[in-house]
Amino acid sequence: MPEPDIHLVDDDASTGDACRFLLEGYGYGVTYWSAGTDFLAGATLEAAGCVILDLRMPRMDGTAVHAALRERRSPLGVVILTAHGDVPTAVEQMKQGAADFLQKPVNGTRLIAAVDTALARSRSAWEVRILAQRATTLSERERHVARLVRDGLTNRAIAERLHVAVRTVEVHRAAAMRKMGAHSSAELAALWQRVAD
Amino acid sequence: MPEPDIHLVDDDASTGDACRFLLEGYGYGVTYWSAGTDFLAGATLEAAGCVILDLRMPRMDGTAVHAALRERRSPLGVVILTAHGDVPTAVEQMKQGAADFLQKPVNGTRLIAAVDTALARSRSAWEVRILAQRATTLSERERHVARLVRDGLTNRAIAERLHVAVRTVEVHRAAAMRKMGAHSSAELAALWQRVAD
DNA sequence: CCCGGATATGTGGAAAACCACAATACCGGC
DNA sequence: GCCGGTATTGTGGTTTTCCACATATCCGGG
Numbered sequence: 001m002p003e004p005d006i007h008l009v010d011d012d013a014s015t016g017d018a019c020r021f022l023l024e025g026y027g028y029g030v031t032y033w034s035a036g037t038d039f040l041a042g043a044t045l046e047a048a049g050c051v052i053l054d055l056r057m058p059r060m061d062g063t064a065v066h067a068a069l070r071e072r073r074s075p076l077g078v079v080i081l082t083a084h085g086d087v088p089t090a091v092e093q094m095k096q097g098a099a100d101f102l103q104k105p106v107n108g109t110r111l112i113a114a115v116d117t118a119l120a121r122s123r124s125a126w127e128v129r130i131l132a133q134r135a136t137t138l139s140e141r142e143r144h145v146a147r148l149v150r151d152g153l154t155n156r157a158i159a160e161r162l163h164v165a166v167r168t169v170e171v172h173r174a175a176a177m178r179k180m181g182a183h184s185s186a187e188l189a190a191l192w193q194r195v196a197d
Numbered sequence: 198m199p200e201p202d203i204h205l206v207d208d209d210a211s212t213g214d215a216c217r218f219l220l221e222g223y224g225y226g227v228t229y230w231s232a233g234t235d236f237l238a239g240a241t242l243e244a245a246g247c248v249i250l251d252l253r254m255p256r257m258d259g260t261a262v263h264a265a266l267r268e269r270r271s272p273l274g275v276v277i278l279t280a281h282g283d284v285p286t287a288v289e290q291m292k293q294g295a296a297d298f299l300q301k302p303v304n305g306t307r308l309i310a311a312v313d314t315a316l317a318r319s320r321s322a323w324e325v326r327i328l329a330q331r332a333t334t335l336s337e338r339e340r341h342v343a344r345l346v347r348d349g350l351t352n353r354a355i356a357e358r359l360h361v362a363v364r365t366v367e368v369h370r371a372a373a374m375r376k377m378g379a380h381s382s383a384e385l386a387a388l389w390q391r392v393a394d
Numbered sequence: 395c396c397c398g399g400a401t402a403t404g405t406g407g408a409a410a411a412c413c414a415c416a417a418t419a420c421c422g423g424c
Numbered sequence: 425g426c427c428g429g430t431a432t433t434g435t436g437g438t439t440t441t442c443c444a445c446a447t448a449t450c451c452g453g454g
Contacts, residue, residue: 085284091298094291101288139430152384154410168432170412175430184440185411186386187349193387336400351440365402367442372400374442381410382441 006115007043009033009065010054010081015104019052019081022108023115036060036068045074048126050099050118052111055082055089063089066096075125077118081106131195137179145172149185150192203227203312206236206262207251207278212301216249216278219305220312233257233265242271245323247296247315249308252279252286260286263293270329272322274315278303328392334376342369346382347389 005028010016013034020030033039037060039051051069053062066078080093083104090101099121100114138146148158155169162169173185182188202225207213210231217227230236234257236248248266250259263275277290280301287298296318297311335343345355352366359366370382379385 087282087284087287087298087300090284090287091291094288095297100292101284103284141431149383150387152379152381152387154381156410164431165433166410167434171432172430174412182349184349184351185383186346189383189387190347190349190390193390338401352442353440361401362403364404368402369400371442 005049005119006030007033007039007049007051007076009036009039009051009057009062011035011057012054015054015081015106019106019111022111026112028115036062036065040065040068045069045072045076046129048075048119048122050077050079050115050122052079052081052115055080055085063093066093066098070096073129075122075129077120077122077125079111079114079118128194131180131191134180135192135195138176139172142172142176142179145169146176146180146188146192149173149176150189152189202246202316204230204236204240204246204248204273206230206233206248206254206259208232208254209251212251212278216303216308219308223309225312233259233262237262237265242266242269242273243326245272245316245319247274247276247312247319249276249278249312252277252282260290263290263295267293270326272319272326274312274317274319274322276308276311276315325391328377328388331377332389332392335373336369339369339373339376342366343373343377343385343389346370346373347386349386 006023008016008019008023008030010019010032011034013032016032016034020032023030031043033042036053036057040060043051051065053065055062062080062082066080069076069078078093078098080090080098080101081104082089082101085101085103093101099118100110102110102114135143144162145158148161153161155166155173159166159169173188177183177185177188180188180191182191203220205213205216205220205227207216207229208231210229213229213231217229220227228240230239233250233254237257240248248262250262252259259277259279263277266273266275275290275295277287277295277298278301279286279298282298282300290298296315297307299307299311332340341359342355345358350358352363352370356363356366370385374380374382374385377385377388379388
């Protein structure tokens with residue numbers, strides 16, 4: 001993986017350096033961005049990883065960057081840093097999926113724990129994102145069959161429900177498996193469960 | 198379902214009444230408890246539903262009640278109310294799974310939205326809890342086979358990996374299906390994916 | 395000792411999954 | 425018109441799933 005594990009977005013370079021020093025001491029690779037716009041324009045948002053966002057930044061604040069990541073369905077895990085946080089903002093960011101919301105001065109142990117949580121979540125989100133993308137390649141019919149396979153119905157039962165021949169169900173099922181990268185119905189069921197229609 | 202949808206735990210009866218009035222206006226059944234200890238001792242914690250907890254209470258505060266619910270793996274969704282909240286507490290409660298953390302005086306629309314979110318999550322958590330309980334009835338061997346089924350391996354491949362006969366794998370798989378309430382391998386795979394080893 | 399649960403295995407057979415090869419029809423894009 | 429995708433269906437055959445019936449061993453609890 002050529003991308004670094006951690007992105008650090010903070011207009012204050014001294015805070016940025018302190019955090020980078022701490023994280024690099026733990027073996028993480030860190031890329032520093034002084035503005036959210038630069039980060040969004042320059043980073044690979046489709047990769048798994050973690051981004052530490054400072055809440056208050058001049059041109060684009062941390063909540064706006066976080067919102068942009070969500071809009072683009074980026075799997076990057078988010079940790080918010082702030083010198084002056086208020087409860088509604090903290091709660092909202094957590095509800096939007098931030099792994100943590102830390103106040104400055106930052107406690108090193110907490111920051112590392114938050115980053116680890118964000119990275120773990122990001123790995124899982126990355127996998128689910130891949131699966132979700134594959135799911136978009138399925139036709140409506142194939143999706144319906146995949147759903148019923150997930151629910152444990154036999155081809156015959158599915159055929160009766162959809163008023164088609166068993167062979168037709170087999171064809172749709174095979175196509176769904178191929179597109180999702182599954183090698184058996186059981187695997188398709190598990191993958192579909194993961195995507196969660 | 199004999200249990201009410203919503204539990205309201207607040208030592209201040211006037212706030213309690215206001216919230217109850219609002220919620221009952223939306224058709225929710227509400228049970229009021231003036232203390233966390235009463236709620237924990239008297240409510241059915243294994244049911245799906247929502248509990249609105251006031252943060253500051255004399256004998257047992259809202260965070261302690263929430264912690265008790267988590268320790269007992271209750272599927273009840275949690276909404277925290279507080280007159281004086283601080284950022285670290287808010288963030289911690291959200292990390293512990295609270296659906297929302299609202300400051301008093303409570304905005305009715307927000308409260309209803311929070312309750313709806315908590316209820317939806319609770320339903321799903323209830324289902325997963327049932328599955329997790331069933332999973333505890335599986336032997337180690339059965340669990341291992343279920344995991345490999347979830348990964349899409351054939352009985353033959355599993356047998357080779359475990360150095361046993363195919364027939365043995367079938368027996369374990371059948372037992373796992375029976376205990377999990379699945380009627381096919383595909384269904385077992387999906388259910389196991391949901392429990393997530 | 396008996397019983398239940400866990401683990402292991404064999405035999406024989408039905409049901410289900412999986413699919414190559416083949417065909418038809420419709421739609422949209424080049 | 426040709427091509428690719430979607431939807432539908434048939435034939436014939438192999439592989440896999442599922443399981444009744446049966447057997448054996450070990451362990452713990454009543």
